[in-house]
Amino acid sequence: xxxxxxxxxxxxxxxxxxxxxxxxxxxxxxxxxxxxxxxxxxxxxxxxxxxxxxxxxxxxxxxxxxxxxxxxxxxxxxxxxxxxxxxxxxxxxxxxxxxxxxxxxxxxxxxxxxxxxxxxxxxxxxxxxxxxxxxxxxxxxxxxxxxxxxxxxxxxxxxxxxxxxxxxxxxxxxx
Numbered sequence: 001x002x003x004x005x006x007x008x009x010x011x012x013x014x015x016x017x018x019x020x021x022x023x024x025x026x027x028x029x030x031x032x033x034x035x036x037x038x039x040x041x042x043x044x045x046x047x048x049x050x051x052x053x054x055x056x057x058x059x060x061x062x063x064x065x066x067x068x069x070x071x072x073x074x075x076x077x078x079x080x081x082x083x084x085x086x087x088x089x090x091x092x093x094x095x096x097x098x099x100x101x102x103x104x105x106x107x108x109x110x111x112x113x114x115x116x117x118x119x120x121x122x123x124x125x126x127x128x129x130x131x132x133x134x135x136x137x138x139x140x141x142x143x144x145x146x147x148x149x150x151x152x153x154x155x156x157x158x159x160x161x162x163x164x165x166x167x168x169x170x171x172x173x174x175x
Contacts, residue, residue, distance in 0.1 A: 025155035031158075032114070033111065036165075052165060069157065070118070
């Protein structure tokens with residue numbers, strides 16, 4: 001049985017030629033908003049409030065989480081580009097997923113936010129020079145992260161959460 005927490009597998013850069021795959025990762029980040037929108041297209045309020053796995057987040061929480069997470073990543077990229085190995089502040093994503101804005105905001109708001117955020121982010125990513133990709137930020141829990149590794153992580157992250165939703169739709173027959 002597939003692990004419902006990691007429907008596309010856990011993030012790994014093993015066997016990945018990061019520099020050679022930058023354009024591919026940027027394209028995945030560019031496509032993520034449309035893929036997330038397609039994943040939730042036509043879902044009812046009840047379906048949006050269904051957990052994608054036992055003890056997991058609801059589809060609604062996942063949709064709001066993606067721009068929360070990607071905004072943090074965008075800012076981390078900008079910090080790494082403008083400061084020498086800044087230490088970033090992590091956030092408690094489970095607590096964020098339980099806040100009132102997640103319960104009381106239409107998913108359309110977060111889908112629009114993600115589209116606009118990714119437009120800016122992709123412009124930034126495509127503007128980077130080769131040497132910029134080796135710039136780092138320090139994550140208190142994950143250690144030193146290069147922009148190149150962070151790019152691969154967030155290309156995976158968007159696909160990971162889309163797969164949570166599309167996997168649930170398939171299991172529930174919501175297609």
